[in-house]
Amino acid sequence: MVKEIMSGNEAIARGAWEAGCSFAAAYPGTPSTEIIENLSAIKEVSSRWANNEKTALEMAIGASIGGLRSLAAMKHVGLNVAADPLCAVGYTGVNAGLVVVTADDPGCHSSQNEQDNRLYARLAKLALVEPSDSQECKDFVKAAFEISERFDIPVLFRVTTRICHSKGLVALEQPGEIPVKPYQRNTKKYCMLPAMARVRHAFREESLKELEDYANSCPLNKIEWAGDRKLGIVTSGISYQYAKEVFGDSASILKLALTNPMPRALITEFCSAVDKIYVIEEGEPFIENTVRSLGFACIGKAKVPILGELNAQIVRTALVGPTEQGGYSVDLQAPPRPPVLCAGCPHRGFFFSLQKNKKQIVAMGDIGCYSLGVGEPFGGFDISTCMGAGISGTIGLAKALEMQGDPRKVLGMVG
Template sequence: MKKLMLGNAAVARGLYEAGCGLISSYPGTPSTEITEQAAQYDEIYCEWAPNEKVAMEVAFGAALAGKRSACVMKHVGVNVAADPLFTIAYTGVNAGMVICVADDPGMHSSQNEQDSRHYAVSAKLPMLEPADSEEARAFAKRAFQLSEEYDTPVFLKLCTRIAHSQSIVELGEREEVPAKPYEKNIAKYVMVPGNARPRHPIVEERTQRLTAYAETTDLNREELGTDRTLGIITSSTCYQYAREVFGPHASILKLGLVNPLPREKILAFAAKVDQVLVLEELDPVIETHCRNLGLTVLGKDRLPMVGEFSQGLVAQKIRDTARPWMELEENIPPRPPVLCAGCPHRGLFYTLAKHKVTVLGDIGCYTLAAYEPLYAIETCECMGASVSSIHGFNKALGQDSEGKTVAVLGDSTFMHSGMTGLANIAYNQSNSTVIILDNSTTGMTGHQQNPTTGKNLRGDPAGKIDLETLCRAMGIRRVRVVDPYDLKATEEVVTEELAAPEPSVIITRRPCVLLRSVEKHPPYQVEPDKCKGCKMCMRIGCPAISWKDKKAVIDPTQCVGCGVCEQLCKFDAFLHC
């Protein structure tokens, strides 16, 4: 049976067909759908973990117990999981373990362009990289085979274009893999120095065997065409670009195993062509390998180190031929991303901006408050960084910042990486105010559950962490809860906690307006005769409010009746329809 599938859905199908029994992940675009799709198979236990480190350790625990397992994350999530990653590379596994990671060239939804191949190289782990959805399915299955044959976790790397594009997949049957018995082995699994030292040579020997495997495996295939003037070494989505730009007669070495890379296979291919081009996004990993082999190749001297490639870019940079493209008219107004109409975070950020509070931000949809007209967030580094950063910021500046600086982060982000920062604030006593934006979901990646929502990945009842109780248990005595739709109450709480001479936590609690369970109120309309054109309502940046003929206008198809605009208007111009 054949089916058109997203790359992420195809990975999930491959994990299912391989007999995977457990998947633990933290949602992150562009990887999220792998776990969501896998959860549709009853044979696989799937969960959202608090963060990627936990997810990888859970997957390792399942593999140790004898059950094939996987963890899924985006590229920056590997940073969080790096601690167990490098040590699991030493211990190896019992049953197969696959680490699915999705990079984001072009930063469609990420704070950096990170090339995960470096992690495979540094941790000395095999990495497979599919070039379409069918390979995504097949490579997921091969990853388990390699994991068990070579006693190692195996990376399966996608990029945004592969994860979110569709192609034909040939569906297979699920392989029911018997659980492997767990056997106590202290020398293998207890990585104290005395045991870790003997494991390192095992890792090096494994790498040599995998390098030999790279020479013969069909994961790396040579496609010699009639055109031998240029030989292209490539992988992933760049393989598709090469085929589209250079046509059916091109000579290509298509790499599916990108770590470790073959040596003799590359040299043999180079000997058959006049010139070699290495076509890869982001860092010159393959190119550097080729140069270390003594080859002279085209690569980053022609192609950029940044951004996502395309057929047009490859054609222009390599063939000096411009592809047709549409010219956009000049003077098109910019449309920066904004918080949704009725977003519960808007009232808080309006309040913070109104009082010129320095806001150390974090990763989440609320990061959009950095844009006009709010301009309310001033930093954004990584999950949980706001809480740790405000402690250092206030320790450095003392009273000059304590009463006018806050850290903001979402409920899911707090569970991911914010708790340790808050523990540091409580333990080392900086007078810092942390605001947890509790919108009852993991909003930015598409409404996944988290430990504060009371539901698991499948929506079933689950253990629910009480944020107020947790913060108090961590040593914070001042914990306040406020509805951010209530501007007056929000302003009072923020003012009082910034003035308090000790650490405090404010929890702004209002469910994300896009959740199906959230009741929508009738939309507002503007009474033109009462509107004085003061533009006060425009300061909150609500996309449902526009400006026409010197009056505010509300789009009823977007307005959810949150009432924030009504509270701002001094002339009672906002009325319910």
């Protein structure tokens, strides 16, 4: 079997191809961008960039209903833009399999927040799959398409920056023969008028029960028993790697990968068999809340930080305590090197010109590399919230300044 070193994003693209994915759409944004870049190099997959995440998902939904296995990819904040079709397709379901990749960014490496998009799976009533390395990215995308078609449900495929960009060995396979599913008109399924939506909601609740039964016994969720059962760890995604690095074989681990709906019977079986329970996860207490709702006391966000990206040292310090052997250190202090606008970037001239009128202007920025103009020496704008707000936000800000007699003009920028 051929093996290659791949990033998580490269492996997702490879897995989609092996699964017979025929259509992919995305809007670029770190850490998800390389998924569609790699898919675009595969002639069997019709790939395209979209104007935004909403239209990317709508393209993929249309292809899925039409009979093509389809994938949409975006970074975590992009799923906010796509929330309208996401919640609708949670009711309609699919024809051919539909996988929606959300690339979350704990630690805000290139984003304006650390939102945990696992919560969208519950909101929109989707299946949720979380891989923990590059091999699983490839294998679990294939499984996600199978789950999507078997249970008539879109699958939210949640990865994080560390999964997207870390590399590992991936065993490659060839795609099987996945026929295009014929399109059939079905207004009761695909037209979300109120009368149809109420019926589809009831269908979805029943299908989620069936999917939970599957999650309790499927190979994506598994128990790794230790020699004794004093300590049990429930975890998912990249946090599984940190748990293994810190605890090794000294703790039993329930490794979850299909996490919505939660496999409550499996969690109950595991937690009933151990004396002490740790829940290790990045972001919100998504798994922890389920464990607690089942009546089990556990240690999770009380010690494991809810802020930022985890690593093995953070997990070790939180749950084991400081170790005598710390990391390597030197006496020298490295100078700070924040990201800056590239040499020769035309935004530099714009922000330089803007400085001449700063006393007469209140500027609102937007999302993009030019947001680096907020720092010195430019000080290019005062406010930046989300993509597009650099224009629309100026309307409210201008009225606020007017009503308090502030003579300054509001300048909006987007690019």
